[in-house]
Amino acid sequence: MSWISEAQKHYEEYVDYYTSLLDTYIDDRILEMAPAYGQLQEMAVRHLEYVAKKYVDEQNPDFIPTRRWAKKIQEEYLTKIIPELNLLNAKLQPFATSVICGTVFYGANTTAYILEQAARCAVTVPNLTKSGVLGVIANPWLPDGATYSKRIRKSVDLVAEQAEKTVKELVTRKMQYSDAAKELSKRIDESYYRGSRIIRTEMTRANALGTSYSLMENADIVEGKYRDATFDSKTSAYCAADADYSKKYPYDLDYDTPMNPGLPGRRIPNHPHCRCRWVAILSGLGIKNRQKAAFDKNDELYYTKAASYDEYAKEVGLPSVKDMVNADNPKKYLRPGETMEDLRKQVERKRFNGQIITVPLGLDIHN
Numbered sequence: 271m272s273w274i275s276e277a278q279k280h281y282e283e284y285v286d287y288y289t290s291l292l293d294t295y296i297d298d299r300i301l302e303m304a305p306a307y308g309q310l311q312e313m314a315v316r317h318l319e320y321v322a323k324k325y326v327d328e329q330n331p332d333f334i335p336t337r338r339w340a341k342k343i344q345e346e347y348l349t350k351i352i353p354e355l356n357l358l359n360a361k362l363q364p365f366a367t368s369v370i371c372g373t374v375f376y377g378a379n380t381t382a383y384i385l386e387q388a389a390r391c392a393v394t395v396p397n398l399t400k401s402g403v404l405g406v407i408a409n410p411w412l413p414d415g416a417t418y419s420k421r422i423r424k425s426v427d428l429v430a431e432q433a434e435k436t437v438k439e440l441v442t443r444k445m446q447y448s449d450a451a452k453e454l455s456k457r458i459d460e461s462y463y464r465g466s467r468i469i470r471t472e473m474t475r476a477n478a479l480g481t482s483y484s485l486m487e488n489a490d491i492v493e494g495k496y497r498d499a500t501f502d503s504k505t506s507a508y509c510a511a512d513a514d515y516s517k518k519y520p521y522d523l524d525y526d527t528p529m530n531p532g533l534p535g536r537r538i539p540n541h542p543h544c545r546c547r548w549v550a551i552l553s554g555l556g557i558k559n560r561q562k563a564a565f566d567k568n569d570e571l572y573y574t575k576a577a578s579y580d581e582y583a584k585e586v587g588l589p590s591v592k593d594m595v596n597a598d599n600p601k602k603y604l605r606p607g608e609t610m611e612d613l614r615k616q617v618e619r620k621r622f623n624g625q626i627i628t629v630p631l632g633l634d635i636h637n
């Protein structure tokens with residue numbers, strides 16, 4: 271084996287290693303959000319108890335609540351809980367900005383380091399400034415036009431809606447206080463889960479973005495990039511399909527960045543909980559097969575020589591990529607504002623006169 275194919279192998283091993291470090295980091299950071307939600311839970315339930323004691327418990331059993339009466343209590347509850355929600359949001363925004371920004375740097379710096387170690391040549395580290403990165407992550411470049419901070423805000427606003435609903439059910443006596451308190455706690459738990467999912471997904475995006483910036487900076491030694499999907503049974507159909515596709519037809523280095531936005535079903539992250547990452551193809555190497563960590567049907571770790579997800583699936587007895595794609599709900603790969611038409615777009619991005627243009631593609635991942 272020549273040193274050059276060894277280099278590609280080392281590159282991929284380094285990516286595995288630094289992605290596992292990032293995963294641990296993500297898990298640790300997400301836990302830091304928990305106390306803020308715990309505090310909200312405590313306050314929300316305490317205010318609910320106050321409202322229940324002051325208004326609901328005092329009424330005699332024959333009391334029929336009027337709409338006006340119920341509305342007044344709902345409003346009173348909201349005036350108490352909205353400052354708590356604003357506080358939660360105020361805690362989450364700077365936290366999210368700093369971890370997402372840090373993850374872009376992480377992606378860019380580890381990629382530069384990996385390139386240097388694997389290719390054994392001097393590389394250029396992208397000159398990313400904090401304000402530049404903040405500009406990129408604050409600017410919506412996704413079709414829904416929402417930034418991560420809008421998504422967090424929305425997830426917090428949903429708590430207000432749910433709290434209002436719960437109070438209504440309590441005061442109109444559709445629900446007992448103890449059930450209402452449980453329901454409210456459960457909904458805040460769900461909001462924590464939703465919030466952590468947003469941050470996790472954005473960190474996957476940030477890492478992929480940082481990787482792309484580093485690769486673009488070192489275009490002289492990098493030929494293209496492909497999606498590396500996890501070889502286990504949880505990998506989504508389109509991630510598996512795009513991994514196999516992009517290994518055959520690698521993407522441009524700037525693909526899936528604000529300069530050259532990715533296509534639906536072919537972006538990182540592709541969906542919440544996406545664990546994919548970009549792997550560079552070092553110039554003159556092509557993709558050489560190497561052993562890759564994978565999980566068998568009993569979720570036991572093993573090493574496979576499978577060159578594609580499809581081959582791996584066959585090896586462990588999972589459905590083929592084609593069957594996975596056919597059984598999948600394609601809508602989960604769309605972002606707000608996108609239609610099925612966008613997902614079916616069979617196009618390829620080519621560089622022409624220094625510009626990226628979109629041209630029809632003969633290849634169909636559904637085939």
Ligand SMILES: [Zn+2]
Nearest residue numbers: 509544545546
């Ligand atoms: Zn994925």
